[in-house]
Amino acid sequence: MTATNLPSEPEFEQAYKELASTLENSTLFQKKPEYRKALQVVSVPERVIQFRVVWEDDKGQVQINRGFRVQFNSALGPYKGGLRFHPSVNLSILKFLGFEQIFKNALTGLNMGGGKGGSDFDPKGKSDNEIRRFCVAFMTELCKHIGADTDVPAGDIGVTGREVGYMFGQYKKIRNQWEGVLTGKGGSWGGSLIRPEATGYGVVYYTEHMIKHATGGKESFAGKRVAISGSGNVAQYAALKVIELGGSVISLSDSQGALVLKGEEGSFTPEEINAIAAIKVERKQISELANTSAFSSKFKYIPGARPWTNIVGRIDVALPSATQNEVSGEEAKALIAAGCKFIAEGSNMGSTQEAIDVFEAHREANPGAAAIWYAPGKAANAGGVAVSGLEMAQNSARVNWTQEEVDNRLKGIMEDCFKNGLSTAKEYATPRR
Numbered sequence: 231m232t233a234t235n236l237p238s239e240p241e242f243e244q245a246y247k248e249l250a251s252t253l254e255n256s257t258l259f260q261k262k263p264e265y266r267k268a269l270q271v272v273s274v275p276e277r278v279i280q281f282r283v284v285w286e287d288d289k290g291q292v293q294i295n296r297g298f299r300v301q302f303n304s305a306l307g308p309y310k311g312g313l314r315f316h317p318s319v320n321l322s323i324l325k326f327l328g329f330e331q332i333f334k335n336a337l338t339g340l341n342m343g344g345g346k347g348g349s350d351f352d353p354k355g356k357s358d359n360e361i362r363r364f365c366v367a368f369m370t371e372l373c374k375h376i377g378a379d380t381d382v383p384a385g386d387i388g389v390t391g392r393e394v395g396y397m398f399g400q401y402k403k404i405r406n407q408w409e410g411v412l413t414g415k416g417g418s419w420g421g422s423l424i425r426p427e428a429t430g431y432g433v434v435y436y437t438e439h440m441i442k443h444a445t446g447g448k449e450s451f452a453g454k455r456v457a458i459s460g461s462g463n464v465a466q467y468a469a470l471k472v473i474e475l476g477g478s479v480i481s482l483s484d485s486q487g488a489l490v491l492k493g494e495e496g497s498f499t500p501e502e503i504n505a506i507a508a509i510k511v512e513r514k515q516i517s518e519l520a521n522t523s524a525f526s527s528k529f530k531y532i533p534g535a536r537p538w539t540n541i542v543g544r545i546d547v548a549l550p551s552a553t554q555n556e557v558s559g560e561e562a563k564a565l566i567a568a569g570c571k572f573i574a575e576g577s578n579m580g581s582t583q584e585a586i587d588v589f590e591a592h593r594e595a596n597p598g599a600a601a602i603w604y605a606p607g608k609a610a611n612a613g614g615v616a617v618s619g620l621e622m623a624q625n626s627a628r629v630n631w632t633q634e635e636v637d638n639r640l641k642g643i644m645e646d647c648f649k650n651g652l653s654t655a656k657e658y659a660t661p662r663r
């Protein structure tokens with residue numbers, strides 16, 4: 231980044247520095263000096279759109295929020311990336327997410343550029359009608375700037391199939407056009423099968439390749455104790471896939487607290503995960519379930535905490551799947567001390583720079599079989615946007631693929647993501663000093 235007279239954007243600067251320092255520590259700029267200029271070019275968004283969203287609450291009061299779309303890079307295809315509705319949303323957060331999206335989308339091998347958008351609107355505590363009115367107002371402005379060949383938004387935190395539905399309806403109404411302008415749509419009106427599951431399943435497929443590679447094919451998810459944070463779409467489907475592959479899920483969490491197994495044995499069951507998913511649809515907290523006898527006999531609920539330092543017993547795999555900066559340096563050390571060898575981010579920038587430094591320093595000091603494996607979100611969670619890319623392809627061709635077809639393509643893309651990362655690292659990575 232060259233400009234110094236801009237307001238500080240801590241999250242974007244963190245994401246940029248993480249990438250730039252990794253590239254600086256590699257042989258890329260020696261072998262391909264032109265990439266140094268390319269990094270400067272790619273770090274400035276092609277376009278940033280900011281707008282006012284005015285909507286009416288259930289009391290008839292006018293409410294005002296900020297809306298954004300960062301159209302970061304269109305070298306490989308239409309801008310592509312989700313919309314986040316969360317009170318923490320600002321330009322720094324969306325620039326970090328859009329920047330990550332460029333490289334993640336490229337890694338999928340599909341024709342997608344990078345972008346991100348959203349609003350500081352908080353869906354928590356809002357009625358369905360208020361959410362619908364907000365989405366309609368948001369899309370009334372956003373629809374001027376997007377299109378199937380221009381920019382294709384989707385969901386992210388606070389934006390599910392329901393919100394995508396409200397926004398798609400408004401887009402069609404104003405533009406008088408049915409097109410694949412949003413992904414993550416409902417299955418009966420153009421959505422792809424497996425899109426809701428894709429990010430969580432993809433993280434697990436990616437991690438399975440990492441485990442197999444690290445252990446020479448001897449180990450898999452079977453028998454592994456897996457700590458997961460979050461309880462949204464990514465965490466839910468990652469947890470279900472871990473169980474399907476024979477692993478144990480030993481924690482989940484939300485912004486208010488962590489739910490961990492009381493003992494060293496057992497796992498969340500699919501029924502328990504589905505019960506958590508059901509209260510999340512109603513925008514409620516895990517604490518409401520944690521206090522019921524079915525949950526309180528088996529799980530410990532720790533208000534205000536993240537799972538990592540609260541697990542009883544061994545941790546084999548950690549899948550941060552809540553939000554950015556959810557693993558600190560101290561928590562990274564605690565994960566390693568608990569035996570964790572595989573960390574893969576379902577969330578974007580789940581680990582702080584301090585946590586990444588801990589993982590990398592440990593790896594440097596413990597090569598070979600004792601090494602830990604850390605997969606950043608731009609590789610590990612690419613499955614969500616990959617299936618969004620498949621949804622765009624189905625919409626353009628006016629066809630619907632079967633569940634099996636989409637899942638097989640997702641598996642292939644996640645395998646390629648892992649193998650591509652590995653071969654690129656072999657070619658360009660240098661040991662850290």
Ligand code: GLU
Binds near residue numbers: 312313383386578616
């Ligand atoms: N929000 C997701 C991500 O962070 C998916 C975006 C999309 O499907 O466009 O990758």
